[in-house]
Amino acid sequence: MGRIQGNGIALLLDLDDCTGCFSCEAACRETHRYPYEEDWMRVVRRDPFLVDGKLRQYHLVAPVMDKCAACYDGEHEPLCVSGCPAAALRIGSLADMAREAEGRHCAIYTA
Template sequence: MSRVDGKGIALLLDLDDCNGCFSCEAACRETHRYPYDEDWMRCERREPFLVDGVLRQYHLVAPVLDKCAACYADNPNPLCVSGCPTRALKIGSLADMVKEAEGRHCSIFTA
């Protein structure tokens, strides 16, 4: 298993802001026109659950980051990020995404 070296890109998902609308998934498919039996970006909806008596929705983006790295090299503001209506997705260097995530409920995916 390889270790994260910090030289690649990172995709940040703010779990509090994502509403599970699938726009990132649709944007990725629209940009790259890959077949429907492939997934490059997938939005997973989980069952709602209670946290401190408050019902929370939980959505998780599952990117294929080697594809994201190639896309980001062509356009540092890809459609999956710019088209997110809640601005829950961000992409950039791992160091920048770690700073951005500080104090927030986020997932960071690295390539």
């Protein structure tokens, strides 16, 4: 972990907890009121698949991180994070998010 500088912000998505409910996508649109032809946050649903004989759902959140950085500068607990019913999203410094993701099935997006 010595390579991580931690200079920017990062959005952590816990892939095991995300249910693909689209609340982060709706919260982002509600907060910023951007037009429907734009995407600042998008939930990408994947087909279920088997891992070690168990059915697994897999969803990805695809944020536009320069927008997230601007939002985070104004509010350290943005609505996409605080409104996630599964508590699958977290936002903070890259170093903090990398420590939190250690040993877990997560995706980290950086700005």
